[in-house]
Amino acid sequence: MALQVYSTLSRKKEAFHKEPGDRVTMYVCGPTVYKPSHIGHMVGPVIFDTVKRYLTYLDYQVTWVVNVTDVDDKLIGRAKELNTTVPELAAKMTEDYFGCLKALNVTGIDHFPRATEHVGGMILMISTLIEKGHAYAAGGDVYFDVSRDADYGKLCNRDPEQLEAGSRIEVSDRKRNPGDFALWKSAKPGEPAEVQFDSPWGKGRPGWHIECSAMATKLLGDTLDIHGGGLDLQFPHHENELAQSESATGKEFARVWMHNGLLKLRDKEGKEDKMAGSKGNVLNVDRALKHVSGDVLRFFILQTHYRSPIDLGNWDWENPNTPIPAGLESAKAAFETFTRFAERVGRVTGTAFAQLPPTPPPGNATMTLAYADVLRRFQEHMDDDFNTGGAVGVLFDLVKRLNRLADEKKLEDPTAANPGAKAEFREGALLVRDLAGILGLTLAAPAAALGGGDELVSGLMQLLIDLRANLRTEAKGAAKDNPLKAALFAQTDLIRTRLAALGVTLEDRATGTTWRVN
RNA sequence: GGCCUCGUAGCCAAGUGGUAAGGCAACGGUUUGCAAAACCGUCAUUCCCCGGUUCGAAUCCGGGCGAGGCCUCCA
Incomplete structure (x- = not known):
């Protein structure tokens, strides 16, 4: 079976539109760097890092871009609270974000464009939109004209008429239609100089959506192969990105839109909640890593299919005796099967798991029949819209099988020579290492x-x-x-x-x- | 109100037309001086409910009930 990927735009799984060997471009919306990252911020990076790892395994040449929003209202507000500057706060929080990615073994991101470094490109795109009649300047602001975009709303199935009925909080009298959104925001009195940029419309700063459109186009071209992000970004962010990009270039903006599910948890009463600063139930990555390894966090995320909500389970977050949610405790216990196995590989083969020699790339590899079924099942799951949950199950099966082999043949007993069984075990261990590697799991003991x-x-x-x-x-x-x-x-x-x-x-x-x- | 998801064992979860993967927890057993780990076994005749389509439905269709997300620059 060839790779199938679900696209939000068509609302169905589609055969992946590229051939192995091809270049694949992927853009995923990144963080606004104004606060330390919580574990929810890692869901997207882990999933798309795994997507890239699998595509790379299938011999695609993937280039992956994640933006960093380093200027916006939240940054301005937070910098003021902390009595620091926006660039300093952004730099600090960007470092925090990078540290979290590293801890979760998210290594595949090729470019991290900062919004402030691409203002010129955004101005250019906004100008194009004005020239083409898709946008208009009004009192120092520039807005995208939703009424001039015939297929506006196609990503999320929104009707622009309905938007007018909705209760938009910020209905500016500068807008022609309530659904219009800002491409350029004029500087407000009292805003620090560092967030003011020169433009043909006066001093100001770019709107949120335009940064992704401009940077994605600049770094990856007019049409992306994959555009990803959290489910919460579908509307309005991705809808607006799509509208302005296609209006500016006249070309399809992204072939496939992938949206990952969000974390959910339940309080001690069992009532469902989302993780939000206003509720106090935020689990920062730093704090989580004091109780579980980065591998475990990553494993936890990958147990669930990426489009489903990820259930952290019950969490009495005010109780010091329950520092982490039940789901993470359970994942920690489950993952020990893998770390213990990795240690056992060291005892059996005399080579540390992490030091096992590399397997030749697929195509050249000669997988013996003993494990061909395992590899096949793993690939079938991953080919089916990156079903990492199913793939994890295959990994458990393989480890169980190898543990049984080691038990039955007493492979840890130095007096029981059994070179044939040891070779078989070693080959299975290599496969565990490779499959875990596709999922980005190191299996190293913390x-x-x-x-x-x-x-x-x-x-x-x-x-x-x-x-x-x-x-x-x-x-x-x-x-x-x-x-x-x-x-x-x-x-x-x-x-x-x-x-x-x-x-x-x-x-x-x-x-x-x-x-x-x- | 509009748009969109989801409902599989005590808990998490894969499976989307061919007779229910995997994990956590629990309980037996092998092993061990005893443990731990590992392994073996038990643990859903059934997939929220009611109808329908079909030789066949957890999977498709209709209706109901329940939970959630977005429509507010939340990943």
Whole structure:
């Protein structure tokens, strides 16, 4: 089955319009950098990063652009509150955003254009729109004329007439129609000079929608292959982008429109809520990362199909005993299957999971029959509109199968030589690594699980483990009726129980004892 | 009011015409000095309800009930 992608514009899955080897352009609306990112801000980046990874795996040449809105009302307001400047605030919050992307292994973004660096291009596009009669200047503002756009509303199925009936809060008397939207906003009294730009219509700054149109066109051309963003941006943002871009260029703006679902959660009473600053139930990425790894956050997002709302489950967010929502706790527990497996690969093969040699690119790869079905199922899911939830299920199946193999053939037992089974295991492990890689999951144990790399901690742990190992050897050697046997085991159990109370789990294996911080 | 989603086990979730993936939790078992981990097994005769189409429906159509998003520069 070839790749199918759902487009909001047609409201159905369509065969992807490009051939492997082709260049693919992708534009996704990015953040307004005025506050630290919360986990909801990561949903889009994780999904589209995964889209790019899969397209790249299929041999497409993907160029991905995400804009950074570094001038707007919220930035101006927030900078004033913090007694700082808009550029300083924007720079700081952009750094925060980049840090979050890195933590979630979002590595595929090729360009991050800043709105303030492309004002010239926006002015050019606005001028074109005025020349073509699609926009008009009024008192220092410029508005897009919705009535001159015959197919306005086609993305979201909106009727411009209906918009008039709606209660628009900011009905400016400069607008000809209530549905018209600002392309250029004149500077207001008291606004700092740094948010004022020169234009043919006087000092001011660009409207929100025009920045995406201008920057996407500049960096990727008139027609995008994929335009993405959150479901909440469908209207008015994407509708307006589409209208102004097609009016300016006369060409189709985007072949495929992809919209990701939003996070949802429920309070302690079980009532559904959205994450919003006004409710106080915002989970910043920084805070979430204190409790779960970036891998887990990413895994959590990818368990659900990207077009569905992502359910965080119940969260008593005011209670310090429930620092993260139930859904994340559950994802954390589930993901340990993978991190433990990755560690096991190290024990079986003698090579750390992350250091496994690269697999030749698809096409050249000779997948043995043993795992061909796994790869096929994985691809079928991903080909079906990037069904990452189904793909994750395949990954679980594969890991279970390899664990069974390792159990049955005793692959961790150094005395049981079994080169054939080991080779089979190793090949499966490579596939796990590759498939997880397509999803952007590293499967690395979080640093915190190993004591944060603290040498003193690991030294002390090794001391305890060695001491305990001596006690265990003594105890095992003691005769059944020797009271010392029980006494010694009581001591080894005491160490383990006390460590557990501190959040450290000991695991005794044939090859020795390992430890982890929960 | 208009536009658009969604309703699958205690919880999350895939499946959109051929007889219900996967995960969390729970409970048995193997293994272990005992644990942990891993593995095996149990856990929805049924997919919100009522009709219809069909040889066949969780999937399509109509109606109802319930939840949510957007129409306000919220990702």
